[in-house]
Amino acid sequence: MSAIYILIGASLVVATGFLIAFLWAVKSGQMDDRYTPSVRMLFDDEIKISKKQNDSSLSNEQEKKELN
Structure with missing residues (x-):
């Protein structure tokens, strides 16, 4: 029975x-x-x-321009 008092007290502390x-x-x-x-x-x-992806896409565009 004393355990229930401890649990009620602990639950009130947590709720607060x-x-x-x-x-x-x-x-x-x-x-x-x-x-x-x-x-x-x-x-x-x-x-x-x-x-890194941005630099590689720029270099690909430059290569395409050089080929044309």
């Missing part, structure tokens, strides 16, 4: 911690923008070209 974390997040403005996350998935990500 979650409540404090939630209130801190709301106060710091993390929950302000509710529109952008819902439409973010509709936009394409920008294609990132690494410098």
Whole structure:
């Protein structure tokens, strides 16, 4: 029976911690923008070209110009 008192106390401590974390997040403005996350998935990500790939594509274009 004493174990249940320990578990209730521990659960209250954890619940209080979650409540404090939630209130801190709301106060710091993390929950302000509710529109952008819902439409973010509709936009394409920008294609990132690494410098190595970019350099090789430029050299290929230069070779084509030299052949013509």
